[in-house]
Amino acid sequence: MKPAKFDYYAPVARDEALGLLGQHGYDAKALAGGQSLMPMMNLRLARPAVVVDINRVAGLSGIDSGESGMTIGAMTRQRDLERSAEVRERFPLIAAAVPHIAHFQIRNRGTVGGSLAHSDPAAEIPALCLALDAEITAASSRGERTIAAGDFSLGLLTTALEPDELLTEVRLPWLDSDGESQWRWGFREVCRRDGDFALVGAIALLRLDGDNVCREARIAMFGVGDGPARIPGAEAALVGRAVDADARAEAAGLVSQAVDPGSDIHASAEYRKEVSGVMARRALEDAVSG
Amino acid sequence: MMPLIEIRMTVNGREYGGRVESRLTLADFLRNELNLTGTHLGCEHGVCGACTILVDGEAVRSCLLLAVQADGATLMTVEGLADGDELHPLQAAFQENHALQCGFCTPGFLMTAYALLRDNPNPSESEVRQGIGGNICRCTGYAPIIRAIQQTGTV
Ligand SMILES: Cc1cc2nc3c(=O)[nH]c(=O)nc-3n(C[C@H](O)[C@H](O)[C@H](O)COP(=O)(O)OP(=O)(O)OC[C@H]3O[C@@H](n4cnc5c(N)ncnc54)[C@H](O)[C@@H]3O)c2cc1C
Ligand code: FES
Ligand code: FES
Numbered sequence: 001m002k003p004a005k006f007d008y009y010a011p012v013a014r015d016e017a018l019g020l021l022g023q024h025g026y027d028a029k030a031l032a033g034g035q036s037l038m039p040m041m042n043l044r045l046a047r048p049a050v051v052v053d054i055n056r057v058a059g060l061s062g063i064d065s066g067e068s069g070m071t072i073g074a075m076t077r078q079r080d081l082e083r084s085a086e087v088r089e090r091f092p093l094i095a096a097a098v099p100h101i102a103h104f105q106i107r108n109r110g111t112v113g114g115s116l117a118h119s120d121p122a123a124e125i126p127a128l129c130l131a132l133d134a135e136i137t138a139a140s141s142r143g144e145r146t147i148a149a150g151d152f153s154l155g156l157l158t159t160a161l162e163p164d165e166l167l168t169e170v171r172l173p174w175l176d177s178d179g180e181s182q183w184r185w186g187f188r189e190v191c192r193r194d195g196d197f198a199l200v201g202a203i204a205l206l207r208l209d210g211d212n213v214c215r216e217a218r219i220a221m222f223g224v225g226d227g228p229a230r231i232p233g234a235e236a237a238l239v240g241r242a243v244d245a246d247a248r249a250e251a252a253g254l255v256s257q258a259v260d261p262g263s264d265i266h267a268s269a270e271y272r273k274e275v276s277g278v279m280a281r282r283a284l285e286d287a288v289s290g
Numbered sequence: 291m292m293p294l295i296e297i298r299m300t301v302n303g304r305e306y307g308g309r310v311e312s313r314l315t316l317a318d319f320l321r322n323e324l325n326l327t328g329t330h331l332g333c334e335h336g337v338c339g340a341c342t343i344l345v346d347g348e349a350v351r352s353c354l355l356l357a358v359q360a361d362g363a364t365l366m367t368v369e370g371l372a373d374g375d376e377l378h379p380l381q382a383a384f385q386e387n388h389a390l391q392c393g394f395c396t397p398g399f400l401m402t403a404y405a406l407l408r409d410n411p412n413p414s415e416s417e418v419r420q421g422i423g424g425n426i427c428r429c430t431g432y433a434p435i436i437r438a439i440q441q442t443g444t445v
Contacts, residue, residue, distance in 0.1 A: 001311065001313050001314060001318070002313075002315060002318075002334055003313040003315075004313070005311070005312075005313055006312060006313060007292045007312070008292065008295065008312030008356070008358055010358070010359075031356075034354050034355060034356075034359075035336060035351075035354055038315075038335075038336070038353075038354040038355070038356075039335035039336050039354065041313075042315070042334050042335050042353065042354075043335060051312070053356075053358075053359060055359065079348075102424070103339070103423050103424025104349065104405075104421065104424065105339065105342055105349045105350055105351055105402065105405075105424050106336060106351065106424065108348040108349060108350050109350050109351070109354065109355075193423070194419075194420060194423040195423045195424055
């Protein structure tokens with residue numbers, strides 16, 4: 001047998017799941033899609049004493065459009081995001097990014113909440129949440145709280161979630177286009193093979209007016225540090241000016257300067273730093289021309 | 291420690307049951323308890339695709355599911371493709387195009403291709419390439435696999 005022994009619970013009610021996590025604390029792991037936890041358990045890199053399978057818990061999945069934004073349940077499969085007409089229409093950025101997560105067999109199981117809670121620095125969903133100013137809801141038997149996406153990642157595979165907390169949903173505020181300006185987006189990532197984790201990825205969101213002058217800019221990078229990162233310097237360099245080739249090159253240079261990636265067997269730090277600028281520039285080009 | 295857990299599931303139209311440890315993966319349950327050894331295990335951490343089966347209609351890695359999670363589910367494995375001695379058209383196309391050599395990867399490719407062609411009949415070459423991106427073959431160089439899937443067209 002591959003995984004070490006554990007006690008298995010498959011609660012159907014949310015309170016029951018929260019009770020189990022509260023009772024077992026650090027000894028317990030929630031099991032969502034299993035696409036990160038199960039590999040670690042098979043390799044015995046993770047050996048939780050208690051597994052709380054949340055796949056049968058009612059009310060944790062679904063995509064809902066509300067007045068102020070879209071709410072996505074933690075157990076919503078990555079594949080359901082990809083297939084959702086609502087997501088394609090309201091957040092085409094997400095629809096474009098999600099097919100880059102692994103392979104379809106993995107997206108069939110992998111969940112939105114699992115990707116956030118696992119917090120791989122090269123993962124797409126945490127970077128999307130950061131770019132889209134998402135609010136993440138965490139529940140425990142102590143109550144419920146909301147965590148801004150910017151405060152959620154605390155470094156490599158570490159998040160603001162406490163061991164007794166269950167991530168229950170993510171809320172994405174609408175990108176409001178007023179009469180004078182419109183949100184445009186670009187998404188780029190580079191990897192060796194289709195479906196691999198990104199070596200470097202860039203998300204650009206620009207609110208542009210009729211003359212292509214930038215009113216608001218967000219640039220989120222992933223794969224280049226301990227977690228996804230916004231690049232405020234590059235964002236500030238774009239606001240108030242036309243996003244022409246010069247502006248894009250300048251912002252891209254600032255991105256490259258700002259990131260501090262590490263080296264691993266997949267790519268060197270120098271490569272990642274250089275390519276960060278290239279990905280950011282191309283994402284900005286896509287945003288302007290898209 | 292917890293007692294064994296009782297599970298039931300439908301595999302290729304037949305009912306099966308078992309009493310398993312929580313830590314038994316679905317792939318090991320199929321292979322070692324149900325003797326359905328067509329499902330192969332390569333990496334056991336989600337990378338190679340050899341263990342791909344359909345659970346409630348969707349292609350998934352059976353090495354990354356626990357057997358207890360499949361309680362009540364409907365499964366299809368590579369053994370469910372052929373009709374007696376008659377190969378499924380997808381299997382026949384693999385044979386005709388030499389889409390296998392050692393055959394280790396084949397069950398995973400067949401189940402992946404089955405889901406692919408069901409959801410998107412007559413895919414383009416690049417759609418097939420994308421679709422089989424999560425399955426590794428160390429023998430064929432992929433070209434014959436792509437030909438076989440395109441030739442089959444629909445399932
Ligand atoms: C071959 C392969 C390639 C991959 N490539 C990519 C890729 O390119 N990009 C990418 O982003 N991901 C990739 N992944 C990872 C995949 O997206 C996972 O699905 C994801 O990281 C974890 O989601 P999950 O639902 O499977 O979570 P699980 O594996 O079930 O859980 C992961 C962790 O999060 C915790 N957790 C899960 N849900 C909750 C919750 N609701 N509340 C609190 N804690 C929770 C678990 O306890 C565990 O610690 C890949 C995986 C594989 C196997
Ligand atoms: S054995 Fe399951 S993906 Fe390799
Ligand atoms: S036929 Fe040998 S690995 Fe594919």
